[in-house]
Each structure stands twice: as C-alpha cells, then as structure tokens.
Amino acid sequence: MQTIVFAGAGSMAEAMIQGWVKEGIVAPQSIYVMNKTNKKKLDELAQQFGVQVVVNSRDILTRADCVILAMKPKDIAKAMVDIAPLLGQQTIVLSVVAGVSIDSIQSVLGKRPVARVMPNTSATIGMSASGIAFSDEMTNDMKVTFKTLLEAIGIVFEVKEEELHAITALSGSGPAYLYYLVEAFEAAAVKHGLEQSTVRALAIQTIAGAAEMLKQSDAEPQELRRRVTSPGGTTAAGINALENHHFKETIAACIDEATKRSRELANDQC
Ligand SMILES: NC(=O)C1=CN([C@@H]2O[C@H](COP(=O)(O)OP(=O)(O)OC[C@H]3O[C@@H](n4cnc5c(N)ncnc54)[C@H](OP(=O)(O)O)[C@@H]3O)[C@@H](O)[C@H]2O)C=CC1
Numbered sequence: 001m002q003t004i005v006f007a008g009a010g011s012m013a014e015a016m017i018q019g020w021v022k023e024g025i026v027a028p029q030s031i032y033v034m035n036k037t038n039k040k041k042l043d044e045l046a047q048q049f050g051v052q053v054v055v056n057s058r059d060i061l062t063r064a065d066c067v068i069l070a071m072k073p074k075d076i077a078k079a080m081v082d083i084a085p086l087l088g089q090q091t092i093v094l095s096v097v098a099g100v101s102i103d104s105i106q107s108v109l110g111k112r113p114v115a116r117v118m119p120n121t122s123a124t125i126g127m128s129a130s131g132i133a134f135s136d137e138m139t140n141d142m143k144v145t146f147k148t149l150l151e152a153i154g155i156v157f158e159v160k161e162e163e164l165h166a167i168t169a170l171s172g173s174g175p176a177y178l179y180y181l182v183e184a185f186e187a188a189a190v191k192h193g194l195e196q197s198t199v200r201a202l203a204i205q206t207i208a209g210a211a212e213m214l215k216q217s218d219a220e221p222q223e224l225r226r227r228v229t230s231p232g233g234t235t236a237a238g239i240n241a242l243e244n245h246h247f248k249e250t251i252a253a254c255i256d257e258a259t260k261r262s263r264e265l266a267n268d269q270c
C-alpha cells in the first residue's frame, strides 16, 4: 500500500507505526498521521519514525489506499462525518476503535471494504495479540494484505465480528491487567524487605519465563502449575490464598465487565 493514513495518532497508532517501521513492513514515507488538535504528537512521530504529517487532509484522504481509524470511541462519530466526503472511492477502512461496528462505520463512510482490528500496545515490540474481522466487501487479496500487516506486529486471528468484544476484553485490554499484576507483585513483595528494583526484575522475568514455558511446552497450564506446586509447600499456600480470595471469580468478572463495556460502546454508537 502506497498511502496509509492514521486518523488519530495516539498510543495505539504509535505502537503500530513503530512495529511496522521497525520490521520494515511499511515504508515510513507511506504513512501519514493526523490528529484533531495535537500537532506536537504528530511532529514527534515524524521525528521519531520518519512518517508524514498530514497538512492537506482532502488531498491525502482522496488518494489514500487505507485509512486507519484510531481515535477514542467518543471521537469517532464526529471524525467519520468530517472525513466521509474526503475519502477516495478506492479507500479501504481499517478501524482499531473498541466497540464500533462495521455497520456503523459503513453507515457513515459508505459500503466500502472495512476491517475491524483489535490489536494491543505490545505491537510496539512486534508482540501484539490481535483479532480481525472483515466486512463482506473485502476480497481475499485484501484480507491477506491486512493479515500480513498484523502479523508483522504479532499474532492475528480472523474472527467473527461479534467475537471482537471478548477479544477486546482479553487481549486488547490484557496488557493493562498484566501491568497491574506487576504493580501488585511489587507492592506486596517490597513489604518483605526486597528492593523495588529487584522485585520488578524478578516479576518481569517470572512472567516472561512462564509465558515462554506456555509457548514452548506441550503441557497444559494446569500441568505446568502442578510441576511448581509441592504438596504442603509455598506454592500450595499461595494458590490457596488466591482461591480463598476468589481469584478465578475476579478474573471472570474482569473479562465479563470489559466485554460488556465493549458491547455498550457498540450500542452507544448506534
Ligand atoms: N491503547 C490501547 O491499548 C488500545 C487502543 N485501542 C483503540 O484504539 C483507539 C485509540 O486509542 P489510543 O491510541 O489509546 O488513544 P489516544 O488518546 O492515545 O489517541 C487518540 C488520538 O485520536 C486523535 N483524534 C481525536 N479526534 C480526532 C479526529 N476527529 N480526527 C483525527 N484524530 C482525532 C487524538 O488527537 P487530539 O488529541 O488532537 O484530539 C489522539 O491523538 C481507541 O478507540 C481504542 O479503543 C485498541 C486496542 C488497544
């Protein structure tokens, strides 16, 4: 693709741009960025990655191969009304906006090919876990192109659009849960006399090591857990505390509530 425009250049756009430019999958000269007011952010992205700042949106949007909607859900309605008359007939739309349906995008931007993606900010380091759903207008070639773009910044699963709600709750928001877990590990372990920097390094390596074990081993998570847990030992005591504090119910509530919120955002846009 020669011209890709990010309409909304914040954290998620930055993560995708960084992944694509670092992997050499998209030339920075092909990427254009625009915001509503935050010009400073656009200049930073241009400086850091060599992308182009949109000066004349009419000119760029008319010839864009792909426009990526990457503003907050509260801003998308107004943004789409503004860009609708400027899009070229050939322009494909990719949206990363949580909870906003293909139907509502097409109702404003026309019945053009639309892909909805739920990536996460680990795209920055090529480690996104993304879901993608396509409108009926997408050709197989276009699907392959988009999947290739997403694979350059991590893994991607093609799913039914309805399934993106749960994917948003799990892997879109997921990095935040794990950062929160590290915060909680730190707060708990420093109380036992360890240096915060030591706790941080140990927590990060423990999470990274366990993730890698899950990836590399054929064993189920439950079996890997069993191998750590000696009868009557420390892990059993820790797991027991998690069970007494309703860990599984807490995680279930987290995914339920985030999925529900994604559905609410979708209904707000209707
Ligand atoms: N952050 C994450 O982890 C993830 C985010 N997402 C989705 O990505 C989207 C963006 O999130 P995030 O990057 O965190 O948000 P940010 O607030 O960091 O960035 C959003 C950007 O959109 C710009 N913007 C607002 N209105 C318009 C407009 N009318 N035209 C052009 N640009 C506009 C804002 O610019 P200005 O300041 O000038 O208004 C801002 O730079 C959200 O919809 C979210 O659901 C999806 C997966 C993960």
Ligand SMILES: O=C(O)[C@@H]1CCC=N1
Pocket: 098, 168, 172, 173
């Ligand atoms: O919190 C949000 O709404 C976005 C969607 C997934 C991650 N961040």
